[in-house]
Amino acid sequence: MKKQGFDTKAIHAGLEKFSPDSMSVPIYQSVAYPYADAKEAAAIFTGEKPGYTYGRWDNPTVAVFEKRLAALENTESAIATASGMSAIFLLTHHLLSPGDAVVSSNRVYGGTFGLFETGLKKMGSQVHWVTAPDDISAWAAAITPKTKFLFVETPSNPALFVADIPALAALAKKHHLPLVVDNTIATPALQSPIDLGASVVVHSTTKYICGNGSSLGGIICGSRELVEGIRQSSIRYLGPAMSPFHAWLNLLGLETLGLRMERHCLNAMVVARFLEKHPRVETVNYPGLDSNPYRKLMGTNKMKGFSSLMSFVIKGNYADAVKFIDALKVLTHATHLGTCRSIVTHPASTTHSAMGETEMRKAGISPAMVRFSIGLEDKEDLIADIERALG
Numbered sequence: 001m002k003k004q005g006f007d008t009k010a011i012h013a014g015l016e017k018f019s020p021d022s023m024s025v026p027i028y029q030s031v032a033y034p035y036a037d038a039k040e041a042a043a044i045f046t047g048e049k050p051g052y053t054y055g056r057w058d059n060p061t062v063a064v065f066e067k068r069l070a071a072l073e074n075t076e077s078a079i080a081t082a083s084g085m086s087a088i089f090l091l092t093h094h095l096l097s098p099g100d101a102v103v104s105s106n107r108v109y110g111g112t113f114g115l116f117e118t119g120l121k122k123m124g125s126q127v128h129w130v131t132a133p134d135d136i137s138a139w140a141a142a143i144t145p146k147t148k149f150l151f152v153e154t155p156s157n158p159a160l161f162v163a164d165i166p167a168l169a170a171l172a173k174k175h176h177l178p179l180v181v182d183n184t185i186a187t188p189a190l191q192s193p194i195d196l197g198a199s200v201v202v203h204s205t206t207k208y209i210c211g212n213g214s215s216l217g218g219i220i221c222g223s224r225e226l227v228e229g230i231r232q233s234s235i236r237y238l239g240p241a242m243s244p245f246h247a248w249l250n251l252l253g254l255e256t257l258g259l260r261m262e263r264h265c266l267n268a269m270v271v272a273r274f275l276e277k278h279p280r281v282e283t284v285n286y287p288g289l290d291s292n293p294y295r296k297l298m299g300t301n302k303m304k305g306f307s308s309l310m311s312f313v314i315k316g317n318y319a320d321a322v323k324f325i326d327a328l329k330v331l332t333h334a335t336h337l338g339t340c341r342s343i344v345t346h347p348a349s350t351t352h353s354a355m356g357e358t359e360m361r362k363a364g365i366s367p368a369m370v371r372f373s374i375g376l377e378d379k380e381d382l383i384a385d386i387e388r389a390l391g
């Protein structure tokens, strides 16, 4: 049979025949699954018989979401988690032992920065930051015999760094290391890191995949060996599983992801072009702009669009940035992204504040930087709101 397209998979992949059958995936709001007898229980636990064991590591509703995302990311398997951060944490817990290291771009979400910078030390491992992530030789120089994986968030939050994924994947392969890509901002609707040579994809499904800010979630997509390793050791002992209800919300979100991402990209391009021409704006970071240095990587990474996250620097200082933010009425001021509602955030005082001033500067974040996650409203209303608030 011909390979199915993205939107068909986003609606059908992983669907089981439930009894009685239903249009929407049933929510199995249960942590345990009664067995016919002791023989069946033992067979399910050893894996001789298919079945479910306990809600911390398996659930029928969550399983549909896992299979669907594995299909969309072209991986053998996937494991859903309670949040994006728990996905990244479980991965590091699984791949790193005391003494080991991860090599990561320093252009990452503030929570990931904190986990790598301070959390890993508590587990006896460490991060080697790549502060010039455009430069493949800087990645190569950071790799040591202790390195267990390379980590890149692309496009990155909030500075919109875009990595050359095939070049990084080739480097990882040369050193027999997995390349892990945080694909939260692009989503599988716009970018397929596995097809470009990456080994593992992680997501905060809290963002575009869910799409309306209703539930926290995360997922790790990779080989069956990796995913089952995490299921049988890390998540089983640490416990941050995705709830069945959140899996159901995420499944609803996936059904319209392709469609939403098209509109997100169109609206974002209109807003970025408007900002670029505005006299009160110093610089705009949106990879879709012709003037952006990462625009050329769209072809390299076979991207269908650059999503709707952007950041820009207002002429002036911190006070000017927050005055502008407070004046917006259609865009909502919140520490979130990827929803139908457009969102404005001030990274230096919220999402990335824990990095501290020096590390923020190194990662391209300044006090006058404003972040937009452009939603699905009418573009004319967004432009009118931004124009009025810029004054």
Ligand SMILES: Cc1ncc(COP(=O)(O)O)c(C=O)c1O
Binding pocket: 083, 084, 085, 086, 109, 111, 112, 153, 157, 182, 184, 185, 203, 204, 205, 206, 216, 217, 218
């Ligand atoms: C790129 C990226 N990865 C991971 C995370 C963490 O996700 P969560 O908030 O679901 O834990 C975020 C959160 O903003 C993010 O932007």
